[in-house]
Amino acid sequence: MTEKIYYNSWLSEYKKPFGAVPINQKVTFTITCKWPVIEPVYLIVQKDFGDTFEVKMHSIGQFQYQVTIQLTEGQGLYYYFFKVLVQKDQKDEVVYYGNNQRFKGGEGQVYKQEHEVKPYQLTSYLYTDPSPKWYREGIAYHIFVDRFYNGNENGKVLNPKQNSFLYANQEDLPMYIKDKNGEIVRWEFYGGNLTGIIQKLPYLKEMGITILYLSPLFEARSNHKYDTGDYLKIDPMFGDENTFKELIQEAKEFEMRIILDGVFNHSGADSRYFNRYGTYPGMGAYQSKESRYFEWYTFEKFPDRYESWWGVKDLPKLNTQNPRVQSFLYKDQNSVIRKWSKLGLGGWRLDVADELSDDVLKGMRLALEETVEDSVLIGEVWEDASNKIAYNKRRHYIEGGQLHGAMNYPFREIIIGLLQRSITPQEAAEKWMNLKENYPAEAFKSNFNNIGTHDTERIYTVLNQDVTKLKQAMALLFIVPGVPCLYYGDEAGVAGKADPDNRRMYPWGKENKEIQTFVKKLAIIRSKETSLKEGDFYSFSQDELMGIVRFSNQEEFVIMILNTANKEKRLEIADIPEQYDFKFSSFLDENHLNHIQLQPNKAILLVKEKSRSIKTTII
CATH class of the missing domain: 2.60.40.10 (Immunoglobulins)
Structure with a gap:
């Protein structure tokens, strides 16, 4: 049949x-x-x-x-x-x-x-909704600020917090100090700050970075800052507003834009808005029903039973449908998004975008566009953003007027599955093409691609510290459609299991130079090749071989072919299934690529530029 x-x-x-x-x-x-x-x-x-x-x-x-x-x-x-x-x-x-x-x-x-x-x-x-060219053609670097670099003289930690501890040296492994209930009772810090980022801009420039995506900067009790204490103040351990302005200006001199992490679904319990511990002057919502912030939160039984992010009591959920909360976060001219965007930001990455309604996302997008030209709005979405259902509602993130793109965790899963051999090349090709089919074309090109974040195991650890496989993962990150985003230290061979181990200090002076050099080479290729920034995308499989083509025209293309087998494999173009309008067999044959032999677990990168022969790199 x-x-x-x-x-x-x-x-x-x-x-x-x-x-x-x-x-x-x-x-x-x-x-x-x-x-x-x-x-x-x-x-x-x-x-x-x-x-x-x-x-x-x-x-x-x-x-x-x-x-x-x-x-x-x-x-x-x-x-x-x-x-x-x-x-x-x-x-x-x-x-x-x-x-x-x-x-x-x-x-x-x-x-x-x-x-x-x-x-x-x-x-x-709704309509074609392209992201800014600087973003779409950029290379991003995700900095967990406390763990990147301390720029102070003699490495002195800036404004250490009360009831916290500082690591003895930069090589200490991160850990949590928790009570018998599993609650963190002491936050720990390495002392990374904004001055440190400024001082390392030449290094980032050398690595080909054009976008800095920073973990939350606003005052908070924790080291990660997802428990915001004051949205209108830079955390004193990182610096102050003048230091941040300096970073924006210095980054501009290095042709870099900055994307901030916007945590607008919840605040910290230890914040001037909730003020559970009485840290801030004035009455927070926890302290009194008469507080100006009381309606910002939802209490089931005042004061100790309240809505929080995934039941974490340290993160009380903001009622973002409340007009006053909306005014504070994005509507007013001096709202959080507008205040910081006016300083010259490139845009925002929205934490837990699933928790923010479509109307709120539209409002934030409008506020950003009214404040900064050529800005970008990215959301944290872990699944296929085209068909995500959150809280029993279909979401419309990438259909125009909300997010330019989403964090591309599905691509990460495909890359890891392919390299770990938990999915076949055929399955990987299907998954990639399925996402291409589901996403509007501009959103597909504007996804924020990653192979590691502060929420995942380090890619080096996931791949059992196999340098060859890590290099292949990096190559895939830079070749597939979307904006490649490096998690700080991945280019240096930093290992680490799940949180908090994935948040180690950057190993300055002890980097893996082989990985670092390779990533630098990938950044040069992506910055030069139009096909990697705007070209069409196709993936194919043949037995245990995985192929990816980024195609502008016959004169400009990039091909990666990966052998996932433990034995030598030969690409037989006659055996490639022809299931797209793009015909791989004839394309490879026309470019004399019909006799490619690949060693076990090796990949080949083929780059064709105008009026030049094909450059070959073995990975």
Whole structure:
């Protein structure tokens, strides 16, 4: 049956245009039905959480049926499949053709029962919403400020906090001091600060960095600062507002922009707004129902039972639907987002974006655009941002007017799975192409890609401190679509398990030079190659070989081929499955790349520039 009925969402002969489309866009669907068909054939379409409707398809000859529809139900997701009445054993039988069991798009399959059908996803967005060129073409570096560099004379720690401890030296491993209930009772610090970042700008420039993504800077009790104490004050351990202004200006001289981490879903319990411990003057919400901040939070039973982030009592949840909270965070001219953005920020990365409503995200985006031209707004989303459901609501992060892009944890999972051999090259190719199909094209190019963050194990540890595999992971990070973001120290070979071990101090003077040199080379390649910044993206597999192509034209492209096997492999272009409009076999053959031999667990990087021969790098 599967040979008799066929559809492939990745081929323009079956669906045109490819992938996500703007609202009111016309989309043409074509299905091949070689089984004896009793007409009509139907396209079944359902608007996400909305009505389902059948559309009659018409015959266009050669066993093909086609229909063009217009997406008039507004932005969001549509789901579709096909309904066919066929003759089988001289009997009429209704069958359905939908997405494959992996729900990954491309070639589908036949289903006998409608309730079993896995439909295809079709994303409809408001409008094309490109991120700024400086961001889209940049290379980012994620700095956990306390752990990067202490720029003070003699390494003296700036304004150490009461009831905390300082590590004896920079090589000490991070740890938590907790009570019997698992609550942290002493925060610990290495003493990294803004002056230290300023002093290391020449190093970052040398590494090819153009974007600094900084962990939260505002006053807070912890070392990580996700428990904000005062949104309008730089933490004294990092410096002050003048130091921050200096950093912005100095970074500009080095052609770098700064993205701040915005933690707006919750504050700290030890904050001037909640003030559970009486640290700040005035009444916080915890202290009195008469507090000006009382309505900023939600109490189940005053004062000790209140909503908090994932039940962490140190992080009481802000009621971001409250007009006064919105005014404070982004609406007023002197609001948090506007105040700091006016200093010359490149934009913000929003912590736990799932916790912020669509309306709040729109408001923050508008405030940012009204304050700074050419700014970017990125959100922390761990899953496919095109179809995320948070708190029983479908989110619309990347459909226009909210986020330019999301932190690309799905890409990280694919890269790690491929290198650990927990997924096959075919599965990796499917996953990459599925994301490309689901995301609006500009959002896909604007994702904030990572292979490690302060919330994950260090990539070097994940890959068992295998330098070759780490270099391959870095190469994939720089080659796949989106903005590559290095977690501080990953380029130096820093190891570390889960939090807090993944937050070690940067090992100044003791870096792994092999990794560092390789990352520097990758940064040069990405900064030069148009195909890596704007080129199209395709992935393919052949047995245990994984291939990625970034393509601008026949004169400009980058190819990476990775051998995941423990034995030597030869690329046989005739065996590459042709499931996209881009034909890998003919492309590789035309460029005389049909005899590539790869050693076990090795990769090859092929770079073609205008009027130059292909450069080859073995990884």
